[in-house]
Amino acid sequence: MSNSPIVSLKGVNAGYADEVVINDVNLDVFPSDFIGVIGPNGGGKTTLIKVILGLIKPISGEINWNKADGILHIGYLPQTNFNDKYFPISVKEVVFSGLMSKKNFIVGYKKKDEEKIHKVLELMGIPHLAHKNIGELSGGQMQRVLLCRAIISEPGLLILDEPNTFVDNSFERDLYDLLKELNKEMAILMVSHDVGTITSYVKTIACVNQYLHYHKSNVITQSQLDSYNCPIQLITHGKIPHTVLGDHNHNHSHD
Amino acid sequence: MIRELSSLFEYQFFTNALAAAVIANISCGIIGSYIVAKRMVFISGGITHASFGGIGIAYFLGLNPVLGAAVFSVLSALGIEWVSGKSNVREDSAIGILWSLGMAIGIIFTFLTPGYAPNLMSYLFGSILTVSKTDLWLIGALAVVLIIIFTRFYHLILFIAYDEEYARSHKAPVNTVKYILISLIAIAIVLNIRLVGIILVISFLTIPQSTANIFTKRFSRIIFLSIFFGIVGSTGGLLISYFYNIPSGATIIFVFVVIFGIAKLFKASQVKLSLKRQMKRL
Numbered sequence: 176m177s178n179s180p181i182v183s184l185k186g187v188n189a190g191y192a193d194e195v196v197i198n199d200v201n202l203d204v205f206p207s208d209f210i211g212v213i214g215p216n217g218g219g220k221t222t223l224i225k226v227i228l229g230l231i232k233p234i235s236g237e238i239n240w241n242k243a244d245g246i247l248h249i250g251y252l253p254q255t256n257f258n259d260k261y262f263p264i265s266v267k268e269v270v271f272s273g274l275m276s277k278k279n280f281i282v283g284y285k286k287k288d289e290e291k292i293h294k295v296l297e298l299m300g301i302p303h304l305a306h307k308n309i310g311e312l313s314g315g316q317m318q319r320v321l322l323c324r325a326i327i328s329e330p331g332l333l334i335l336d337e338p339n340t341f342v343d344n345s346f347e348r349d350l351y352d353l354l355k356e357l358n359k360e361m362a363i364l365m366v367s368h369d370v371g372t373i374t375s376y377v378k379t380i381a382c383v384n385q386y387l388h389y390h391k392s393n394v395i396t397q398s399q400l401d402s403y404n405c406p407i408q409l410i411t412h413g414k415i416p417h418t419v420l421g422d423h424n425h426n427h428s429h430d
Numbered sequence: 431m432i433r434e435l436s437s438l439f440e441y442q443f444f445t446n447a448l449a450a451a452v453i454a455n456i457s458c459g460i461i462g463s464y465i466v467a468k469r470m471v472f473i474s475g476g477i478t479h480a481s482f483g484g485i486g487i488a489y490f491l492g493l494n495p496v497l498g499a500a501v502f503s504v505l506s507a508l509g510i511e512w513v514s515g516k517s518n519v520r521e522d523s524a525i526g527i528l529w530s531l532g533m534a535i536g537i538i539f540t541f542l543t544p545g546y547a548p549n550l551m552s553y554l555f556g557s558i559l560t561v562s563k564t565d566l567w568l569i570g571a572l573a574v575v576l577i578i579i580f581t582r583f584y585h586l587i588l589f590i591a592y593d594e595e596y597a598r599s600h601k602a603p604v605n606t607v608k609y610i611l612i613s614l615i616a617i618a619i620v621l622n623i624r625l626v627g628i629i630l631v632i633s634f635l636t637i638p639q640s641t642a643n644i645f646t647k648r649f650s651r652i653i654f655l656s657i658f659f660g661i662v663g664s665t666g667g668l669l670i671s672y673f674y675n676i677p678s679g680a681t682i683i684f685v686f687v688v689i690f691g692i693a694k695l696f697k698a699s700q701v702k703l704s705l706k707r708q709m710k711r712l
Contacts, residue, residue, distance in 0.1 A: 228599045229598075229601070230595060258593055262591070263643070263646075263649040264588060264649060268585070268589075272588075272593070272596065272597075272600075275586070275600045275602060276600060276601070280602060308647035308648070
């Protein structure tokens, strides 16, 4: 794998009109990375993602994308699908929109694209949904469709914002295995509130709470989290196996 | 009846009206499907009524009212689009303000214009039976422009309409496309005001589309079906209005709604039938 980062943030301050949400963030994402992004609500996880996607311009600091062929493809799975459920668009069309790029804003489907769409739907186990309207899908199915859209362009970087929000339990494990497989081809940046789950799959952890603390291991302890000023609790739910939480005091109290 | 029908087509005013209805429904079918899909009906209502301000000012200055309406409605459309991009403005309130401001300006300026404004009523209620050759050329040109844009950029328009943020993350020209489309909406509205009037124009952009949406959830099919329902409804409405001597614009819209109602009932009975079949199989 190459040693130069695909995305590099240096001293980035970013936020919205009257509020700085993330402060002095430094982060290099390398081609084989699988970074778990954790942090409290409102801590700036989504803002960080939007900066990397180029949706928000940093107020100050620098962000560089390493564009090999002029275009850096970033696959993006948004947090919630709050788009209009009754919008007249089919599954196939949504997935096809993942191939949209400066080169093909005008043209329609090509034979090659049809094959790509079919392949990625197959990979996600939903080829039978191709011609359904998005209004007919369940939350989990919709999430899979959006994941198809995110990976169809074979991006160099895949960004997932809380991918487990709508996913059903049976698919959740498949999803993480799939991500592991995809990680061989692309860097992955995954936001999650489920710290226990995330640490068993990711390689490194970024704690975001206004500042970003990069933890170059997937083993993290409560005291480390506290020292990063990252007020989240290492509690896990569900059936997903979680390993490496390091040597720490388990805190099982729900508040 | 048949003889009366065929003699009807010998009247220039009637064939003109029919041609206008057909061409108008092509452009309304296309841009109206976009309006309905993106839930921009209220925005379109705001643009429609704001254009009355342009008509009033044009009367006062002795200019062409359609030109005045076009300038006014395109500007207000761009204004609404610009405002909706700001997170600190409530879009629906802004539309409400523009809506009534346009009407107020229109009323004040027509009042200030010396003499009687004879065509004012025709802008409020339309006059499809008095369309001119120029009107036909204008709505024809609009239809051609819309057909070209929506065939060339079909997927781009669809993707941006569906998920703007995602399109932005792919560096799609989101703002350019949105500004162009809202301007086309404004122009479509102004040209159709001549036919059915400010008060009724929204029907051409929403009722056939909603009828089409009963039968299909695919954007391209909604466009084709709404053109079909639009043409059937307007032709039927024109004929009925002629034979019963009632206002044409209002009759067309009434027929639109009747078709919508029948379609709803038809669909409901079909759903019931397929449910029954499924129950039997179980």
